[in-house]
Amino acid sequence: MISIRIMAAALAVSACLATGVAKVYAHGDVAPQPIDTTGLEPVGEEWRETNPYSGNELAVKIGSSGYNQNCARCHGLQAISGGLAPDLRYLEKGAEGDEWFIQRIRHGATINGVTKMPAFEGIISQEAMWAIRAYIESVHDDS
Numbered sequence: 001m002i003s004i005r006i007m008a009a010a011l012a013v014s015a016c017l018a019t020g021v022a023k024v025y026a027h028g029d030v031a032p033q034p035i036d037t038t039g040l041e042p043v044g045e046e047w048r049e050t051n052p053y054s055g056n057e058l059a060v061k062i063g064s065s066g067y068n069q070n071c072a073r074c075h076g077l078q079a080i081s082g083g084l085a086p087d088l089r090y091l092e093k094g095a096e097g098d099e100w101f102i103q104r105i106r107h108g109a110t111i112n113g114v115t116k117m118p119a120f121e122g123i124i125s126q127e128a129m130w131a132i133r134a135y136i137e138s139v140h141d142d143s
Contacts, residue, residue, distance in 0.1 A: 032120065035066035035128035043126050047106070050098045053127075053134040063135030066128050074117070079139045085117070089141040098133065105129050 039058050053059030068077070074085040081087035091097045106129070108119035120129065 033069035037127040059131040059134040060138045063131035
């Protein structure tokens with residue numbers, strides 16, 4: 001027999017869904033959050049191949065906020081992955097890591113028809129992307 005408590009909960013959820021009072025979303029169905037890049041030098045229209053903000057303290061601060069609002073849900077707080085997505089603390093520093101990072105954040109990743117990472121080009125500015133990269137470099141793990 002179904003307990004009265006389970007039945008009541010199921011009816012409450014059904015009623016909310018039927019009336020539009022509540023929406024139920026999966027873990028990844030979250031709108032990207034805007035990132036305020038005030039104070040950073042604009043990088044222009046052309047996409048940079050290397051991070052213009054590497055080592056820039058303001059960029060690291062802005063990138064930390066942007067990362068926590070947009071990336072941490074999959075890549076983990078402080079870039080420490082819980083296994084859902086790559087642990088970005090081990091992403092190479094410098095040009096090689098920059099190249100991988102900017103391509104992945106701009107274009108996302110689809111594996112076997114499944115979106116593993118959404119594309120952020122057109123949603124998050126190039127300045128914000130590079131600020132996030134500056135933050136990731138600041139928490140890099142050399143081990």
